[in-house]
Amino acid sequence: MSAEEDAADVARVLAGDVSAFEPIVRRWQKPLINLAYRFCRDRHRAEDMAQEAFLRAYRALGSWRRDAAFSTWLFALATNLYRSEIRRLPPLRMPLDEGVAPLDRRVVEAVEDDAHRDRVVRNAVLSLPAKYRDALTLFYFHDMDIARSAASLGVPQGTVKARLSRGRDILRAKLRSLLGEQP
Amino acid sequence: MRPEDLERVLFSEDDIVPSSGFVASVMETVIADATAPPLTFPWRRAWPLAATVVALLVCLVIESFTVQAPGPGLDVYAWFQTVVPMATGWVAAGLLMAIAVTGWSLRLVRLR
Numbered sequence: 001m002s003a004e005e006d007a008a009d010v011a012r013v014l015a016g017d018v019s020a021f022e023p024i025v026r027r028w029q030k031p032l033i034n035l036a037y038r039f040c041r042d043r044h045r046a047e048d049m050a051q052e053a054f055l056r057a058y059r060a061l062g063s064w065r066r067d068a069a070f071s072t073w074l075f076a077l078a079t080n081l082y083r084s085e086i087r088r089l090p091p092l093r094m095p096l097d098e099g100v101a102p103l104d105r106r107v108v109e110a111v112e113d114d115a116h117r118d119r120v121v122r123n124a125v126l127s128l129p130a131k132y133r134d135a136l137t138l139f140y141f142h143d144m145d146i147a148r149s150a151a152s153l154g155v156p157q158g159t160v161k162a163r164l165s166r167g168r169d170i171l172r173a174k175l176r177s178l179l180g181e182q183p
Numbered sequence: 184m185r186p187e188d189l190e191r192v193l194f195s196e197d198d199i200v201p202s203s204g205f206v207a208s209v210m211e212t213v214i215a216d217a218t219a220p221p222l223t224f225p226w227r228r229a230w231p232l233a234a235t236v237v238a239l240l241v242c243l244v245i246e247s248f249t250v251q252a253p254g255p256g257l258d259v260y261a262w263f264q265t266v267v268p269m270a271t272g273w274v275a276a277g278l279l280m281a282i283a284v285t286g287w288s289l290r291l292v293r294l295r
Contacts, residue, residue, distance in 0.1 A: 121192045140193045
């Protein structure tokens with residue numbers, strides 16, 4: 001993805017050429033939909049959220065300052081929207097409250113299946129308090145890049161590191177309970 | 184579950200592929216947004232109210248500077264002489280704030 005292409009297309013859109021927004025959508029549709037998906041775990045809802053993010057980006061294109069990469073600005077805008085959406089309408093997930101009893105033997109055996117275990121882990125991430133969920137989601141989405149995660153969340157890098165550490169601790173505790181593991 | 188396994192699960196997530204009509208759907212929405220007529224300020228409703236407020240303000244200002252002899256009985260005029268200058272300031276401040284907010288709203292509508 002080219003920063004120059006983004007800048008050129010944005011300039012064309014701002015000059016009145018709405019069709020120049022299409023290449024921007026083509027370039028960024030996959031990352032924005034996948035980021036939304038990690039927040040909601042629902043493919044259709046992820047596309048709806050990404051569509052809304054693109055619409056807001058189109059309306060706010062004039063506010064993009066060239067001192068940051070277009071992608072940084074776009075991800076920050078999308079992250080902000082996704083967090084609001086999830087706060088407004090939380091995703092459906094299995095109950096993962098603290099202190100939940102370990103699953104029975106049958107389920108434990110099923111959990112041994114990798115795919116199922118992965119789903120349990122990802123659902124457990126959604127059950128974390130928002131600030132830890134957001135930090136973990138953005139960190140792994142951005143290929144474990146603290147700086148990009150911090151830029152998307154609009155918080156200092158140190159804050160992201162602290163939230164990642166605490167988030168992982170809570171997540172491991174939840175998973176021990178869910179997967180029936182000994183501490 | 185070992186920490187490295189947890190990291191692997193969280194890191195190695197398969198991407199989903201956007202549906203084929205996604206770009207067209209977004210562009211349809213964007214074009215509809217771009218070509219939609221801007222929200223117009225409801226001048227027809229706002230003018231009478233604005234005119235009333237301005238007239239009231241003018242009256243208060245004139246009243247505050249007009250010297251009148253106090254009449255017999257209840258000294259309402261003296262009370263007004265004390266209160267009106269203060270009230271005028273507040274009304275003026277309120278009016279200025281209303282104008283500023285209206286201007287800001289119009290600017291937002293234009294930006295949209």
